[in-house]
Amino acid sequence: MKILTSPAKLMNTENSTDLLKTTVPKFIDDAAFIQSYLKEKSPKYLSELMEISTKLADENWERNQKWKAKPTAKESAPALYAFTGEVYRGLDAKTLDKSAVDYLQKNHRILSGLYGLLKPSDKVMLYRLEMGRPFEFENYKNLYEFWKEKITDQLNAEMKKNEILLNLASNEYFKVIDRKRLTHTVIDFDFYELKDGKPKTIVVYTKHARGMVVRFCAETNAKTLNDVKAFNYEGYRIDEEKSTDTKLVFTR
Template identity: 75%
Template sequence: MKIVTSPAKLMSMDYKSDLLKPTTPAFIEEATLIHSYLKEKTPRQLSELMEISAKLADENWERNQQWTPKPASKESSAALYAFTGEVYRGLDAKTLDADAIKYLQKNYRILSGLYGLLKPSDKIMLYRLEMGRNFEFENYKNLYEFWRHRITEQFNSELKSKDIILNLASNEYFKVLDKKKLKAPVIDFDFYEMKSGKPKTIVVYTKHARGLMVRYCAENSIQKLDEVKGFNLEGYRIDEEMSKDNKLVFTR
C-alpha cells in the first residue's frame, strides 16, 4: 500500500515528536539545486511567479535566504507535522498513536515541488514552491520536467508486489508521476456533499476528506482495497453505484 497527498501552502515548524526519528529527504541534493535558483529571485519576481501579495512575497524571500539542506531541529520539522493546510487538519497527525505513525512512515508519501517526494520523518524547512508554477531553471521548462522521471523511479523502488496506490493528491501534484510507468494500480477518489439529492464538490471539504482518509488508513492499518471502502469518518460512506474499479466515491 502506498498513499500519496499533495503538500500545503500553510506550514509550521512548531510541533516536535519523539515518534519519528528525523531523516533526510531522498532528493535533498536536487532540492538544493532547485533552491539555488529560487533563492536568487527578488520579492517582486516571487510575487509574479506565485501570484501572491507583496507581503507574502517578502515573507517567502526571507524564507529562501534562510533555507539550508541541513537545518537545525529548531528551524525544521518532520514533513508529517510541517504542513498545516486542510488535508493535514483532516489527518491531524499530532493525535495519532505510535502504531499509526509507524504505518504512515511505511506507507505514506507527500509530493513536493521543492523536495520531490517526502517520507513523514523527513526534516524540512518553511518553503513555498507549488509544482504547477512556471518555474524555469537550467534547461528545465518546469518542475514536472525535472521531477517526473526521478519521482516515478523512486516511487516504483518503494513498491512491493500486489501494492496499490491511493491517490489523495491534487491533479496539479499527482501528474508529476508518470502513471504509465508506475508498477502498481492507482485508485483515485472523489468526495461529495449531497445537496438536494445531487452530489456536489466543495473544495475545502474534499481536501479535509483526503486527510481523513489517510488518518483512517493509519488508524486501521489498511492493506487492501476492500478495507479502504469501509471509510466512514465524519459521516462519509462509499457510493457503490458511482464508484468504479479505479475510483472510489464517498458521499455524505
C-alpha cells in the same frame, strides 16, 4: 499500499514529535539545486510566479535566503507535522498514536515541488514552491519536467509487487507521476456532498476528506482496497454505484 498526498502552503516548523526519528529527504541534493535558483529570485518575481501579495513574497524571499539542506531541529520539522493546511487538519497527525504514525512512515508519501517526495519523518524547512507554477531553471521549463522521472522511479522502487497506490493528492501534484511508467495500480478518489439530493464537490471538504482517509488508513491499519472502502469518518460512505475498480467515490 502507498498513500500519496500533496503538501500544503500553510506550514509550522515548531511542530515536533517524539514518535518519529527525523530523516533526510531522499532528494535533498535536488532540492538544494532547485533552491540555488530560487534564492536568486527577487520578491517581485516570487509575487508574480506564485500570484501572492507583496507581503507574502517578501516573507518567502526571506525563507529562500534562510533555507539550507541540513537544517537544525529548531529550523525544521518532520514533514508529517510541518504541513498544516486542510488535508493535514483532516489527518491531524499530532493526535495519532505510535502504531498509526509507524503505519504512515511505512506507507504515506508527500509530493513536493521543492523536495520531490517526502517520508513523514523527513526534515523540512519553511518554503513555498507549488508544483504547478511555471518556474524555469537550468534547462527545465517547469518542475514537472525536473521531477517526473525521479519521483515515478522512486515510487516504483519503494513499492512491492501488486501494491496499490492511493492517490489522495490534487491534480496539480499527481500530474508529476508518469502513470504509464508506474508499475502499480492507481486508485483515485472523489468526495461529494449531497445537497438537495444532488452530489456537489466542495474543494475545502474534499481536501479535509483526503486527510481523513489517510488518518483512517493509519488508525485501522488498512492493507487492502476493501479496507479503504470502509472509510466512514464524519458521515462519509462509499458509493458503490459510482465507484469503479480504480476510483472510490464517497458521499455524505
